Amino acid sequence: MTREAQVLPFFESRGVRNAGRRTGAGRNVRQGAALAKKLFIKTYGCQMNVYDSARMADVLAKLGYAQAEEAADADMVILNTCHIREKASEKVFSELGRLRSLKERKRRNGGSMVVAVAGCVAQAEGDEIVRRAPHVDIVLGPQTYHRLPEMIARAARAAAEGGAGRGVIDTEFPAEPKFDYLPAPGLDGPSAFLSVQEGCDKFCTFCVVPYTRGAEYSRPAAAVIAEAKHLVSLGAREIVLLGQNVNAYHGAASGSAAKEWGLGRLIRELAEIDGLARIRYTTSHPCDMDGDLVAAHGDVPALMPFLHLPVQSGSARVLAAMNRRYGPEAYRRIADELRAVRSDMALASDFIVGFPGETRDDFEETARLVRDIGFAQAYSFKFSPRPGTPASVMAGEIDDDEKASRLAELQSLIDAQQLEFNEGFVGRSVPVLFDRTGRKSGQLAGRSPHMQAVHVEADDRYFGTIAAVKIEHAAVNSLTGGIAETIPAKPEAAEGAAA
Numbered sequence: 001m002t003r004e005a006q007v008l009p010f011f012e013s014r015g016v017r018n019a020g021r022r023t024g025a026g027r028n029v030r031q032g033a034a035l036a037k038k039l040f041i042k043t044y045g046c047q048m049n050v051y052d053s054a055r056m057a058d059v060l061a062k063l064g065y066a067q068a069e070e071a072a073d074a075d076m077v078i079l080n081t082c083h084i085r086e087k088a089s090e091k092v093f094s095e096l097g098r099l100r101s102l103k104e105r106k107r108r109n110g111g112s113m114v115v116a117v118a119g120c121v122a123q124a125e126g127d128e129i130v131r132r133a134p135h136v137d138i139v140l141g142p143q144t145y146h147r148l149p150e151m152i153a154r155a156a157r158a159a160a161e162g163g164a165g166r167g168v169i170d171t172e173f174p175a176e177p178k179f180d181y182l183p184a185p186g187l188d189g190p191s192a193f194l195s196v197q198e199g200c201d202k203f204c205t206f207c208v209v210p211y212t213r214g215a216e217y218s219r220p221a222a223a224v225i226a227e228a229k230h231l232v233s234l235g236a237r238e239i240v241l242l243g244q245n246v247n248a249y250h251g252a253a254s255g256s257a258a259k260e261w262g263l264g265r266l267i268r269e270l271a272e273i274d275g276l277a278r279i280r281y282t283t284s285h286p287c288d289m290d291g292d293l294v295a296a297h298g299d300v301p302a303l304m305p306f307l308h309l310p311v312q313s314g315s316a317r318v319l320a321a322m323n324r325r326y327g328p329e330a331y332r333r334i335a336d337e338l339r340a341v342r343s344d345m346a347l348a349s350d351f352i353v354g355f356p357g358e359t360r361d362d363f364e365e366t367a368r369l370v371r372d373i374g375f376a377q378a379y380s381f382k383f384s385p386r387p388g389t390p391a392s393v394m395a396g397e398i399d400d401d402e403k404a405s406r407l408a409e410l411q412s413l414i415d416a417q418q419l420e421f422n423e424g425f426v427g428r429s430v431p432v433l434f435d436r437t438g439r440k441s442g443q444l445a446g447r448s449p450h451m452q453a454v455h456v457e458a459d460d461r462y463f464g465t466i467a468a469v470k471i472e473h474a475a476v477n478s479l480t481g482g483i484a485e486t487i488p489a490k491p492e493a494a495e496g497a498a499a
């Protein structure tokens, strides 16, 4: 899942990579080359889109495109869109309006700008985009960005022949997997995303992902392992395995009698890579938490003790209406199994509040489940219908004020749990992977094994290392502390045995 549809910590990032991270060793976009063309990608949505944007930048680096800081400076602008949020396409059209002015200004000054729309809105509304925004040159779906060079050439020919309104649309689900055609990825910092699975066959009734991203596809294990080794050779200390439904992974096996590997087996192999200290995966579906994957949390020290496992609701009735294929008791059982193999396992979840037909009793069931499980993090949202999904035409719409009041209640419960979880770390020493600069000068920020954001005063030499931090203060969303050990002389192996 792209974090579960509807309900992720969605963001809009500017530029090719996340703001605040550094462009680090090995990045293969040729920044600042004197005569390079400039590329600006605006990314909406989840980690999958961040990964896709980075891979599009990798593809275009081969054509000489370097990163631009602003769309106004770019020769090519890509909007990598997300269809999960409400009014997603309106936002895209409004951004396209701004780009029309920029493109026109460039043209008046004798320059040019290629405008492309990628991602899930492009997949869902390709023809409409070209009709309403004829200055768009290229519309491409999530499965075709390896064909960008060819599309740019076709768009240039179309522009020469007829000008506006002749945009190139490529929103197929091609038989050849795009990963076979992508260049080796670059790296921005010590934590790298690696896409292992795409698409979803679950068809939750509120979600557009199965329609925009297509059927489940898993990359062969050998390709994943090769990419992971490459990322580690560039300096990655942590790899986050990505998939819309990542724990449904079933890739062709690598050099074994088995035909396919599940995610647990893949993680065990990745953990053997020298220098790789941390492994995470996101986002998972409860039905795909098989025994081997649960056991890996106990057996593989590099697999971090934090799992984002969306439950969405604590009511069996609502879960059935969502077509989630499990009930609250099954979710509780999985949480127990994970904590039986790793006692410090922290869970995060997504919640949809006010799903059609949700009664006050259903909502109480959700609150009860939250109290029972105890979440380290959670993202909760009011239900809002996505056009074309079964839930968008379901009876039993909940009044908006009632949704807002249930959401506020749930969020206050979740905030209290997050704070309590974080406060449990005050006075303890926690290994932190420093992967970004802090908000203030002289600050670095990183992540604990439990995905807590940790801020410290530290000099740049700590960037990319894992160092112990003595936690002094806890807030709902972050920890602060001081460095408790000097920089490790060489990359550590995995951090400590599982509990």
Ligand code: SF4
Binding pocket: 001, 002, 003, 004, 005, 200, 201, 202, 203, 204, 207, 208, 209, 210, 244, 245, 285
């Ligand atoms: S259909 Fe369900 S399982 Fe699939 S991506 Fe959407 S929310 Fe996740």
